[in-house]
Amino acid sequence: AANRTADDAREYLRANTSFTRFSDLPTIREPGSYPGKELFEQLASLMNVFTILALLAAGVLVANTMGTLIGEQRREIGMMKAIGGTRRQIRGVYLRTAALLGAIGAVLGVFLGVVIANLMVQFFGSTFFAISPGWSISTPVVVASLVLGILGPPLMALPAIRRGTRVPVREALEEVPALQGGVRALDRLLRRITFLPRTAQIGVRSVTRR
Numbered sequence: 001a002a003n004r005t006a007d008d009a010r011e012y013l014r015a016n017t018s019f020t021r022f023s024d025l026p027t028i029r030e031p032g033s034y035p036g037k038e039l040f041e042q043l044a045s046l047m048n049v050f051t052i053l054a055l056l057a058a059g060v061l062v063a064n065t066m067g068t069l070i071g072e073q074r075r076e077i078g079m080m081k082a083i084g085g086t087r088r089q090i091r092g093v094y095l096r097t098a099a100l101l102g103a104i105g106a107v108l109g110v111f112l113g114v115v116i117a118n119l120m121v122q123f124f125g126s127t128f129f130a131i132s133p134g135w136s137i138s139t140p141v142v143v144a145s146l147v148l149g150i151l152g153p154p155l156m157a158l159p160a161i162r163r164g165t166r167v168p169v170r171e172a173l174e175e176v177p178a179l180q181g182g183v184r185a186l187d188r189l190l191r192r193i194t195f196l197p198r199t200a201q202i203g204v205r206s207v208t209r210r
Contacts, residue, residue: 002028036129043124055148059156066098066157070164077164078172087165094161098153106149110142 006025013019070077080090118135125131190205 002026034129034131040124040129055152059152062098062102062153062156063160066094066153067160067163070094070160074164074167074172077167078169081165081169082173090165091158091161094157094164095154098157098161099150102153103150105153106146109149110145113145114142 006022010019010022077090080093081087114137121133125133187205190201193201193204196204
């Protein structure tokens, strides 16, 4: 069909114009292929590498964030254990919190990802490959993103949650951790500052301990 079309065009041009010959005949491509497809696939592979790195960075960030959150709520954990809360129940509270935050992030991320990905594909397609790709959604990618977004944060936060729930009640209920080394010596020195009001003395010592 392509050859017949080229012959018809050649005959028409010879009969109606000063046409002599084609500088180049059309290239017949397989269905679904387009100029620059290999380069575009290489670019997509590079984006996949960035995606994996972003996923790893997000996992580390989630673990650090949950570790900081649990560290700041040691006293609350001690109170829950003091009134009868088990480690399993307390872990469930933080795991559900991580799953909820992950679900919210996954939904927002999927929505923004679909929009930004389609805009990028349209830009590269029209600018470098002379094609006009339509909008599309990859169902496997969307499903995988939602699953990772919901299950990933609880799994990454689990080590920090387990460490936090193992803290003894007495230690968790302490206003500040036990003093060590030079901090203890500095605390004794601050006790001798008697010209400040009692409340100010306590405030200075608390800031130094923290």
